[in-house]
Amino acid sequence: MSTWSDLNLQDSCSPVMEQLSFFHDHTMSILTMITMVVGYLMMTLFKDKNINRMLLEGQVLELIWTILPAITLIFIALPSLRLLYIIEEIINPLITLKSIGHQWYWTYEYSDFNNIEFDSYMISSTELTPENFRLLDVDNRVILPLKSQIRVLVTATDVIHSWTVPTLGVKIDATPGRLNQTNFFMNRTGLFFGQCSEICGANHSFMPIVLESIPSN
Numbered sequence: 063m064s065t066w067s068d069l070n071l072q073d074s075c076s077p078v079m080e081q082l083s084f085f086h087d088h089t090m091s092i093l094t095m096i097t098m099v100v101g102y103l104m105m106t107l108f109k110d111k112n113i114n115r116m117l118l119e120g121q122v123l124e125l126i127w128t129i130l131p132a133i134t135l136i137f138i139a140l141p142s143l144r145l146l147y148i149i150e151e152i153i154n155p156l157i158t159l160k161s162i163g164h165q166w167y168w169t170y171e172y173s174d175f176n177n178i179e180f181d182s183y184m185i186s187s188t189e190l191t192p193e194n195f196r197l198l199d200v201d202n203r204v205i206l207p208l209k210s211q212i213r214v215l216v217t218a219t220d221v222i223h224s225w226t227v228p229t230l231g232v233k234i235d236a237t238p239g240r241l242n243q244t245n246f247f248m249n250r251t252g253l254f255f256g257q258c259s260e261i262c263g264a265n266h267s268f269m270p271i272v273l274e275s276i277p278s279n
Contacts, residue, residue, distance in 0.1 A: 071083055071086065071228075072228045072229045073229060074229065074231070075229040075230055075248055075249060075250055075252070075254060075275075076229070076230045076231055076232075076246050076247050076248055076249060077148075077247055077249065078148060078149055078230070078231040078232075078246060078247070079228075079229060079230055079231030081145055081148060081231075082145065082231045084141075085141050085142065085145055088138075088141060089138055092134060092137060092138060096134070149231075149244070151245075152211070152213055152243070152245045153211060154211060155211045155212060155213035155245060156207065156210040156211055156212065157172065157174055157206065157207065157210065157212055157213070158172075158173040158174055158212075158213045158214075158215065159171070159172060159173070159204065159206070159212060159213070159214050159215070160172075160173050160214075160215045160216075160217075161214060161215070161216045161217075161225050161236065162216075162217055162218065162219060162236070163216070163217070163218035163219070163220075163223030163225065163236035163258065163262070163269075164218070164219055164220060165220050165221065165262060165263050165265070166258075166262070166263065166264075166265035166266065166268055166269045167181055167182060167183045167184070167269065168181070168182045168225075168269065168271065169181050169182070170182060170202075170204055173215070180202045181202065182200045182201065182202045182203070182204070182271075182272070183200060183201050183202075184197065184198075184199070184200055184201075184268045184269065184270050185199045185200060185201055195255070197267065197268065197270065198255045198257075198270045198272070199270065199272060200270055200271075200272045203253070203272045203273065203274045204271075204272065204273045204274065205274050205276060206248065206273055206274070206275055206276075207275070207276065207277070207278035208248055208249075208250070208251055208275050208276060208277050208278055209247070209248065209249060209278070210247070210248075210278055211245060211247055212245060212246055212247070212248070213243060213244075213245045214232070214234070214243065214244050214245065214246070215241055215242070215243050216234050216235070216236045216241070216242045216243070216244070217236055217237065217238070217239075217240060217241050217242070218236040218237060218238045219238060220238060221238070221262045221263065222235060222236065222237050222238070222260050222262065223235070223236035223258045223260050223262050223269070224236060224258055224259040224260035225256070225258070225271065226256045226257060226258070226259040226271070227246075227254050227255070227256035227271055227273060228256060229254050229255075230246045230248065230254060230256075230273075231246070232244055232246050232256070233259060235260065236260075248273075248275040250275065251275045251276060251277065252274075252275055253272060253273070253274055253275075254272070254273040254274075254275065255270065255271065255272055256270070256271035256272075256273075257269060257270050257271060258271075
């Protein structure tokens with residue numbers, strides 16, 4: 063769960079989020095090197111304004127500043143494409159969870175079982191206990207098994223919402239009239255908090271999501 067002093071990504075609790083964190087670090091390292099090189103060149107030009115004053119053409123130089131950006135983009139694009147395929151791949155899900163967005167609460171259905179459906183509302187400030195987190199806890203949590211492939215079907219009944227759980231690397235739009243799907247694999251027990259990430263009205267910030275991971279046995 064993110065706190066007020068946390069400037070980094072949340073702890074990874076799924077293989078997809080681990081890969082997203084690696085890709086973030088990979089991209090940031092490339093951007094840092096580019097910033098250092100450009101900064102060095104700018105400082106050199108500011109110190110000696112007469113450098114390369116008589117340079118009229120430089121085919122080798124033009125070739126270098128054309129090829130290097132292309133190679134840099136390839137180093138960013140290849141891991142990104144691999145990650146997109148990993149996110150979209152769904153292999154033999156154990157459970158299918160259906161999440162329906164409303165203004166301003168979530169309805170959940172366990173599609174593999176009959177008549178298991180419930181609403182999940184945020185716990186108001188007047189009902190909070192010392193164990194609850196303000197604006198994050200709900201009255202009915204989603205219980206899911208540990209180390210199992212979970213498929214999530216997401217839709218909405220009124221406006222566009224977004225079902226997001228950062229620690230699992232999940233963010234999918236809930237669109238009226240459309241059924242979107244994603245999947246995740248929780249590799250540790252605990253509570254995972256999320257929120258609606260699409261501005262959906264006056265109480266947009268009061269649509270938390272809480273998943274509880276428990277051992278499957």
